[in-house]
Each structure stands twice: as structure tokens, then as C-alpha cells.
Amino acid sequence: xxxxxxxLEAANRELEAFTYSVSHDLRAPLRGVxxxxxxxxxxxxxxxxxxxxxxxxxxxxxxxxxxxxxDDLLNFSRAGRLEVRHQSINMxxxxxxxxxxxxxxxERLRGIAVRPLTNAYGDSTLxxxxxxxxxxxxxxxxxxQSAPEIEIGVTFADGFATYHIKDNGAGFDARYVHKLFGVFxxxxxxxxxxxxxxxxxxxxxxxxxxxxxxWAEGEVNKGATFYFSLPVAEEHK
Amino acid sequence: MNAQSNSVEILLVEDNPRDAEITLxxxxxxxxxxxxxxxxxxxxxxxWLFGAxxxxxxxxxxxxxxxxxxxxxxxxxxxxxxxxxxxDPRTHRIPxxxxxxxxxxxxxxxxxxxxxxxxxxxxxxxxxxSAAVAEAGHYWLLINQEPR
Numbered sequence: 001x002x003x004x005x006x007x008l009e010a011a012n013r014e015l016e017a018f019t020y021s022v023s024h025d026l027r028a029p030l031r032g033v034x035x036x037x038x039x040x041x042x043x044x045x046x047x048x049x050x051x052x053x054x055x056x057x058x059x060x061x062x063x064x065x066x067x068x069x070x071d072d073l074l075n076f077s078r079a080g081r082l083e084v085r086h087q088s089i090n091m092x093x094x095x096x097x098x099x100x101x102x103x104x105x106x107e108r109l110r111g112i113a114v115r116p117l118t119n120a121y122g123d124s125t126l127x128x129x130x131x132x133x134x135x136x137x138x139x140x141x142x143x144x145q146s147a148p149e150i151e152i153g154v155t156f157a158d159g160f161a162t163y164h165i166k167d168n169g170a171g172f173d174a175r176y177v178h179k180l181f182g183v184f185x186x187x188x189x190x191x192x193x194x195x196x197x198x199x200x201x202x203x204x205x206x207x208x209x210x211x212x213x214x215w216a217e218g219e220v221n222k223g224a225t226f227y228f229s230l231p232v233a234e235e236h237k
Numbered sequence: 238m239n240a241q242s243n244s245v246e247i248l249l250v251e252d253n254p255r256d257a258e259i260t261l262x263x264x265x266x267x268x269x270x271x272x273x274x275x276x277x278x279x280x281x282x283x284x285w286l287f288g289a290x291x292x293x294x295x296x297x298x299x300x301x302x303x304x305x306x307x308x309x310x311x312x313x314x315x316x317x318x319x320x321x322x323x324x325d326p327r328t329h330r331i332p333x334x335x336x337x338x339x340x341x342x343x344x345x346x347x348x349x350x351x352x353x354x355x356x357x358x359x360x361x362x363x364x365x366x367s368a369a370v371a372e373a374g375h376y377w378l379l380i381n382q383e384p385r
Binding site for chain 1: 366
């Protein structure tokens with residue numbers, strides 16, 4: 001047992017070091033790629049033809065995408081390492097605040113319904129991240145709907161509060177539901193919907209760390225519903 | 238030109254030649270790079286600041302207006318440089334701005350514990366990086382009032 005703990009601690013330290021090195025060492029060359037392609041554009045852009053400039057822009061877009069991947073991956077790793085600090089969270093205020101921050105046009109806001117949510121017990125920073133990811137997904141995947149609808153609510157059973165967010169967007173093929181929460185797994189092409197494939201993996205990791213579960217239902221072009229459950233704290237029962 | 242305008246205003250401590258070039262380009266665009274010294278590791282930074290090694294005899298009382306300090310450096314790392322600068326009465330008031338790729342909380346906290354004046358995470362994106370460097374340069378060279 002003692003030996004096992006020591007091994008785990010060593011593995012954790014190694015992971016720390018790895019994450020640290022990723023954040024340091026992968027960013028620098030990436031900044032080089034982005035910056036020097038940009039500098040070519042600034043200094044030699046006029047000498048290139050349209051195709052040359054287009055190709056250079058591809059270099060830039062790709063390097064920025066990789067930057068996003070690294071950031072997402074670091075967030076993912078951090079969510080596994082950070083200590084979970086439990087406190088009471090006003091979910092209604094949290095979700096409403098995040099919706100306000102999205103600064104959606106009025107016609108999109110009209111389609112969002114937030115049912116009364118009971119307070120949760122968890123780490124407010126991490127739970128906020130869960131909502132950010134689920135909300136931005138719902139908004140993203142309803143982008144092409146003429147009348148986008150998003151509904152957020154909660155139900156209770158067996159000592160768990162189950163929050164859900166339901167949308168009428170692009171949905172997903174239920175055959176691939178097992179891939180939904182995997183890191184770097186995407187069920188849509190980059191052309192259809194942008195993304196790195198880390199968001200839902202992060203959601204799952206955070207919810208698991210709170211002792212809850214995540215799952216989803218969906219159908220292509222008929223929308224998706226994401227659920228996550230959190231144990232109801234003793235004093236809230 | 239008076240003696241003041243000839244003195245070094247920025248000490249750039251940066252081992253990555255690409256980052257150094259981008260930093261210089263951004264500062265030059267804002268005309269802030271006329272009095273800049275670039276050193277490439279922590280030991281060279283300490284030698285310059287304390288007039289040792291290849292910089293023996295440099296007038297140590299001539300302070301830069303700001304030190305732009307990378308954290309991950311060969312030989313002596315950025316945090317050690319910061320610690321040495323703060324520990325010596327000849328240099329302890331020099332403004333030090335950490336300019337690093339690391340957004341790790343431990344680096345931020347450690348830097349502040351050691352008395353850093355500002356902590357800037359280098360953006361990956363060229364425009365954002367250039368803007369951050371130019372703004373920092375502008376602030377520390379033209380807006381900030383240093384002790385005489």
C-alpha cells in the first residue's frame with residue numbers, strides 16, 4: 001500500500017513536469033511559426049501572389065489552432081490535478097451570468113430557457129468550466145437553426161441532482177456516443193463546426209472528480225441533450 | 238545627446254533567438270529599442286547587472302528602466318536572476334517584468350513572492366505578442382516613474 005502510494009505520487013510528479021514542459025516548450029516554437037509567417041506577410045506580402053498569401057495564411061491558421069489545442073490540453077490536465085474545493089454554488093446565477101457573457105443577439109437569447117436550478121455543492125471554478133463548455137457547445141451546434149432553442153434544467157433522484165442542457169441543433173449520430181467524451185474526439189469536421197475535441201472530455205473529468213456522471217442523448221439534425229449529475233450535499237437534502 | 242539618453246533602458250534576458258527577434262521587432266516599431274541590451278542566459282544577465290565577467294567595469298549604478306526577463310533560461314534561470322536582483326541593494330529597486338511562455342500558477346506565485354513588478358505570459362499569436370511587448374515597453378519606459 002505504501003509502495004503503491006509512492007508510485008502514484010511519482011507518476012503524478014512526472015505528469016506535473018510533463019504538463020509544465022508542454023506549456024513552456026511547445027508554445028515557443030509555435031510562436032516562432034506564427035510570428036515568422038506573419039513577418040513574411042508584412043515584409044514580403046506585396047511581392048507574393050494571392051496563392052502565396054493564401055498558403056501563408058494557412059500556416060498561421062494552423063499554428064493558431066495548435067495553440068488552442070495546447071491550451072485546451074493544459075486546462076484538461078490542470079482540471080485533473082487541482083484540488084477540488086467544495087462550496088455552495090448558486091447554479092441559476094452562474095448559468096445566467098455565463099449566458100449574459102456570451103453576448104448573443106436578442107433573437108438567439110429568446111430561444112434560451114433556464115429553469116430554476118437548485119444550488120449545487122462543488123468547486124465553483126470547475127463547475128463554471130462545465131457550464132461554459134456545455135453552453136458554448138449548445139450555442140455552436142444550434143448556429144445553423146432558424147429557430148435555435150436551448151433549455152437548461154435539473155431533476156433529482158437517489159441523492160443526485162441531474163442537470164441537463166438540451167438543444168435543437170446539429171445533434172450527433174448515437175452510434176458514436178461512446179466517443180463523445182474522449183480527448184481529441186470529434187463527431188463533426190472542422191469545416192462544419194470548429195473545435196479541438198477537448199471540451200467534453202474536460203466536462204467529464206470535472207464531473208467525475210465531483211463524484212458525478214455525464215451522459216448524452218442525440219440524433220443527427222434533431223438536437224442533443226447533455227446530462228451531468230452531482231451528489232446532493234448532506235445539508236441540502 | 239546627453240549621457241542619460243545613451244544609457245541602457247531595457248535589459249532583455251531571452252535565450253530563444255526567435256522570441257528575441259519578435260520582441261525586438263515589436264519594440265523597434267514603437268521606437269523603444271534604441272537603448273536595449275540583449276543577453277542570452279541568466280548568468281550573462283547577472284554579469285551585466287553586477288558588472289562581472291565580460292561586463293566587468295560596467296557602471297552598475299546605471300540601471301535599466303526595466304528588465305524583461307524570461308523564466309526558462311540556460312545556466313541560471315529567471316527566478317534565480319530575480320532573486321539575486323532583489324537581494325542586492327545595488328539592484329533591488331530595478332523594475333523586473335517576467336516575460337514567459339509559462340502560465341503555470343507556481344511560476345506566477347513564485348515570481349510575485351520574489352517581488353516581480355509584472356508578469357506577462359507571451360501570447361502564441363504574433364499580433365498579440367507584439368502588442369503585449371509594445372505596451373509593456375511603452376509603460377515602463379515612458380509612463381512609469383522610477384526612483385532617482
